[in-house]
Amino acid sequence: MKLKPHGYFLVNFVTSFVEGEMSRHEFDMDYSGYVIEHFSGFRKEHPRLASRFADTIDFAYDLGEHKSDDALRASMADALDDFFGNRQDCDIF
DSSP, X not given: OOOOHHHHHHHHHHHHHHTTSSOHHHHHHHHHHHHHHHHHHHHHHOHHHHHHHIIIIIHHHXXXXXXXXXXXXXXXXXXXXXXXXXXXXXXXX
């Protein structure tokens, strides 16, 4: 899947957090602003992928408000896997 500029920016930003390239504080400070800035462009670039982003990555972020830093990082990693269709089994155990 080839993402265009807005989608690429958002997914790359989340990936940077998941890979430990930024702190939770930095991620929280920028996430909502970047979604506001780039999501409408992403929706124009690729409507179905933008919806998938909202249903996986953005949903995981919304649920992660009270999670620890590591738990949010793990949730966001799972959401990225879901976004790309890479999750094969449930890892609740």
